[in-house]
Amino acid sequence: MTDAPRPPAASGPAVVETADVVIVGAGPAGLSAAVTLRRMGVERVVVLDREATPGGIPRHCAHPPYGLREFGWIMTGPTYARRLVAAARAAGAEIRAATTVTALRPGPAVEVTSDAGRATIRARAVLLATGVRESTRAQRLIGGTRPGGVLSTGALQGMVHLAGVLPFRRPAILGSEMVAFSALMTCRAHDIRPVAMIEPGARTVARWPAALLPRALGIPLMLNTTVAAIEGGARVEGLCVQTPRGPRRLAADGLIVSGGFRPEGALLPGSHLTRDPGTGGPEVDPHGRLSDPAFFAAGNLLHPVETAGWCWNEGRRVARSIVLGLRGALPLPAPDPAGGRIALRGPLAYVTPRRICAPGDAALDRLILRMARPARGRLSLRVDGHEIAGSTLDARPERRLFLPLPPAGHGAVEVVFDEDGGDTG
Amino acid sequence: MRGVGMESFDAAVIGAGVVGCAAARRLALCGARVVVLEAAADILDGASKGNSAILHTGFDAPPGSLEAACIAAGHTEYLEIHERLGLPLDRAGALVLAWSQDEAARLPALMDKARANGVATIEPLTGAAIRALEPELAPGVVAGFRVPGEYLIDPWSTPLAYLRQALANGAQLWRSCAVTGARWDGKIWHLDTAQGPVGARAVIAAAGLWGDRVEAMFTGQATFTIRPRKGQFVVFDKPAAGLVRHILLPVPTEVTKGIVVCRTVFGNLLVGPTAEEQEGRRHAPLDTATLGRLRTLGEAILPALADHEVTAVYAGLRPASERPEYRITWDADRRFLGLGAIRSTGLSAALGLARHAAELIAATEPGWRALPEPAWPRVPNISEGAARDWQCPGHGGILCHCELVTRREVEAALDGPLGARTLAGLKRRTRVTMGRCQGFYCSEALARLTEGRLTEPMGLTGD
Ligand SMILES: Cc1cc2nc3c(=O)[nH]c(=O)nc-3n(C[C@H](O)[C@H](O)[C@H](O)COP(=O)(O)OP(=O)(O)OC[C@H]3O[C@@H](n4cnc5c(N)ncnc54)[C@H](O)[C@@H]3O)c2cc1C
Ligand SMILES: Cc1cc2nc3c(=O)[nH]c(=O)nc-3n(C[C@H](O)[C@H](O)[C@H](O)COP(=O)(O)OP(=O)(O)OC[C@H]3O[C@@H](n4cnc5c(N)ncnc54)[C@H](O)[C@@H]3O)c2cc1C
Numbered sequence: 001m002t003d004a005p006r007p008p009a010a011s012g013p014a015v016v017e018t019a020d021v022v023i024v025g026a027g028p029a030g031l032s033a034a035v036t037l038r039r040m041g042v043e044r045v046v047v048l049d050r051e052a053t054p055g056g057i058p059r060h061c062a063h064p065p066y067g068l069r070e071f072g073w074i075m076t077g078p079t080y081a082r083r084l085v086a087a088a089r090a091a092g093a094e095i096r097a098a099t100t101v102t103a104l105r106p107g108p109a110v111e112v113t114s115d116a117g118r119a120t121i122r123a124r125a126v127l128l129a130t131g132v133r134e135s136t137r138a139q140r141l142i143g144g145t146r147p148g149g150v151l152s153t154g155a156l157q158g159m160v161h162l163a164g165v166l167p168f169r170r171p172a173i174l175g176s177e178m179v180a181f182s183a184l185m186t187c188r189a190h191d192i193r194p195v196a197m198i199e200p201g202a203r204t205v206a207r208w209p210a211a212l213l214p215r216a217l218g219i220p221l222m223l224n225t226t227v228a229a230i231e232g233g234a235r236v237e238g239l240c241v242q243t244p245r246g247p248r249r250l251a252a253d254g255l256i257v258s259g260g261f262r263p264e265g266a267l268l269p270g271s272h273l274t275r276d277p278g279t280g281g282p283e284v285d286p287h288g289r290l291s292d293p294a295f296f297a298a299g300n301l302l303h304p305v306e307t308a309g310w311c312w313n314e315g316r317r318v319a320r321s322i323v324l325g326l327r328g329a330l331p332l333p334a335p336d337p338a339g340g341r342i343a344l345r346g347p348l349a350y351v352t353p354r355r356i357c358a359p360g361d362a363a364l365d366r367l368i369l370r371m372a373r374p375a376r377g378r379l380s381l382r383v384d385g386h387e388i389a390g391s392t393l394d395a396r397p398e399r400r401l402f403l404p405l406p407p408a409g410h411g412a413v414e415v416v417f418d419e420d421g422g423d424t425g
Numbered sequence: 426m427r428g429v430g431m432e433s434f435d436a437a438v439i440g441a442g443v444v445g446c447a448a449a450r451r452l453a454l455c456g457a458r459v460v461v462l463e464a465a466a467d468i469l470d471g472a473s474k475g476n477s478a479i480l481h482t483g484f485d486a487p488p489g490s491l492e493a494a495c496i497a498a499g500h501t502e503y504l505e506i507h508e509r510l511g512l513p514l515d516r517a518g519a520l521v522l523a524w525s526q527d528e529a530a531r532l533p534a535l536m537d538k539a540r541a542n543g544v545a546t547i548e549p550l551t552g553a554a555i556r557a558l559e560p561e562l563a564p565g566v567v568a569g570f571r572v573p574g575e576y577l578i579d580p581w582s583t584p585l586a587y588l589r590q591a592l593a594n595g596a597q598l599w600r601s602c603a604v605t606g607a608r609w610d611g612k613i614w615h616l617d618t619a620q621g622p623v624g625a626r627a628v629i630a631a632a633g634l635w636g637d638r639v640e641a642m643f644t645g646q647a648t649f650t651i652r653p654r655k656g657q658f659v660v661f662d663k664p665a666a667g668l669v670r671h672i673l674l675p676v677p678t679e680v681t682k683g684i685v686v687c688r689t690v691f692g693n694l695l696v697g698p699t700a701e702e703q704e705g706r707r708h709a710p711l712d713t714a715t716l717g718r719l720r721t722l723g724e725a726i727l728p729a730l731a732d733h734e735v736t737a738v739y740a741g742l743r744p745a746s747e748r749p750e751y752r753i754t755w756d757a758d759r760r761f762l763g764l765g766a767i768r769s770t771g772l773s774a775a776l777g778l779a780r781h782a783a784e785l786i787a788a789t790e791p792g793w794r795a796l797p798e799p800a801w802p803r804v805p806n807i808s809e810g811a812a813r814d815w816q817c818p819g820h821g822g823i824l825c826h827c828e829l830v831t832r833r834e835v836e837a838a839l840d841g842p843l844g845a846r847t848l849a850g851l852k853r854r855t856r857v858t859m860g861r862c863q864g865f866y867c868s869e870a871l872a873r874l875t876e877g878r879l880t881e882p883m884g885l886t887g888d
Binding site: 050051052060098100102113114115116117118133134136137138139141142143144145146148151152154155158159162163165166167168169228229233234235262264266269277280 | 659660663664707708709710711712713716717720732734735736737738739815816817818819820821822823826827829847848861862863864865866868869870872873876881882883884885
């Protein structure tokens, strides 16, 4: 029996490197930003990704539709990921895989670790594009035992597509966001036959035509249903579900806990950067710029959750902001961080970008909003109490809503959702 | 099965929970040839898999009891040996908080009890003094006292380190080896096990939730009945750990120490445990409503918790019995020692219990000679803030991103006579998948790396 290797006493990394722009995350957003930065003449663009293979989430979404907007035809996730990586390399960006960013520092600088050891990379600007993950069984406080075979869609796809391992054959799928249908397609491709799709709400979250899929495949869709308890020792042996007609036991050997996206913002709490409590990601202004203006963000880290194409486009746009920033040509950030922030009222989960700044040719060209719960009423953008944009809606949390960017320097900005009397849907 | 014929040992320890691991270590250090027989595929699969990880002083134990003595002895020995074994220690200290005048009225008696238990360092505190120590605490604390010696430790590496030292000093571990029967031939015990017969001059039963059943195998009738008592927990993500400095304890009742709020040595914050009697000994099912109540209670104590995310939920089963005490059975003639119903303090008391066990048995074994120069193998210190493997080159890349667990750490944990046999065992040794994403990112890499190496693989085998 050998002793564990003993690391040196904790201290900062000894190796110091430099780059013009460091991009954290080689998913669609980070890779498209890399291409744009290189095309706009930025010399050293280094993209860091902690996975052994760059490409982000699409690496394991082995189904279409990806790439229509970016490459002009529809392809599967892995093909799309390879295309993005090849494009970034061809543009002259350096992609370093299996390299984990462990800290963000003023300067700006990032600390990394890889098989080669630790290093600090100093840059002129840093772009965060670390994406989203699904929320877990624990976060949903699902009861019962804790057997193997309770997985997110991402974990399932990684296991079957990348590792060639089947975790179950007859799972239930919890959730009905788009990603649940991604899970469904993954199952179909591997002869896994889901026993049910379970949705706590009254209707499927994803829109037509995906919502027709379970029925077409003969998979019961259980609406208004929750998973009360997971049963089993080493593996799932069954599920207790609470249906509108009372409790029921489902024979299943797994559970796919899908959706409920949250940003992979783990680097923020230990850093000097301000978090947006609504999204859980960083707080940004319309240029994609963080509280430390040498840091930028793009992709799903900013908004759980949009499509790969959306993130790809956003990466390009924020890259242009970075270039303007490097040239000193971006409008100044609002001097007072507290005053320069949009206030929220009503059942709103988040509004992004939250920081107010003279938009100019803003990378994030409108406000994206999500509801905290379904509600009916009037959504409005107000400056000093006066509505400057708004609409009356029957709003659901899974749908994104938009408002125009507020003007800077004209007074207190609020986004308000006034509910119709009593009826909250 | 392990070959033909019966292998014989000086002592057999039944159960590789924290109590069995500590007992095996102590006996091995005493010079005995020890075998540890564990029913499960890996160690720490019973009561020891889910606890609050507090190294108690025993300030509120029944004064004069064996439990109080073992906690005190265990606490002292842990402080002596933890560094040599590579084990962490977070000297958090505890605050016992009274939230009402009624509770405050019970503080003097509790402080007297603490002093009677030899815990002299306690300090009474006013509500204002407590708020100064814990600025994030909700308003309303009336009074309390500080117990500086209540510490936080690693609940899994601790027994692992004990057992590892036992093995390094000659002990053997047989896993997937349930003991199903026993016969005393006048000289030695003949044990029937899932791995064939085993002979032992002495037996220590440390069977946790099955303690009564195992004792009955040896004595014909158990002196107690196990009444499993479940404790559910909610664990918050790392940023929440900064909300508290101390272990926050309520004023305990007769039945339970109550809901604790404290950080963990892994840098999370936990709220729990509940105390719920249940029939089943195997599973500790979670309950959504109870977990929700724990979350609410946590927010009532630390309002800022409302903005923090849950990382994990879990439950443990205390091997309690029908009486609020340890149930120790010693048959000196037949050298059978039952360490039963080590209910809610076993992590703290294990080293003390082990000393007690060794004294009893060694008195019947004059031939034992303590090892003059025992080996002191270290386990990796995987606590938050410790120098970790990811900081050294050659780690093979990070496998679990949330907990920064390296490929090299996982490989090491799968290797050797104490190598992990189950995914749960691997998690307990390394923390893989125990972070905020709970396997979203690393399941794939882990499935590849563990293929063919776990008794219950992550994927299905065959068809
Ligand atoms: C299971 C699943 C299925 C999906 N299916 C679809 C679909 O079918 N179609 C669609 O359009 N969208 C889909 N999405 C949405 C998906 O998030 C986007 O498609 C897109 O991948 C987001 O791009 P991104 O660049 O923002 O982030 P990601 O693609 O998530 O990339 C982020 C990258 O950052 C890296 N990273 C994170 N932290 C660090 C760190 N500390 N150090 C170094 N690297 C780090 C990660 O390894 C990752 O590669 C799906 C999402 C999920 C989770
Ligand atoms: C919710 C909770 C919170 C707690 N908090 C703390 C705390 O903060 N501090 C503290 O000090 N203590 C705490 N405890 C108590 C502590 O966890 C227990 O006292 C301790 O784990 C008991 O260990 P054990 O070795 O006696 O039993 P176990 O861990 O149950 O070990 C018994 C082993 O014997 C094996 N076994 C059973 N039958 C057989 C057989 N026939 N053949 C072979 N093997 C067999 C089992 O598989 C098992 O591995 C807590 C407990 C709980 C549940």
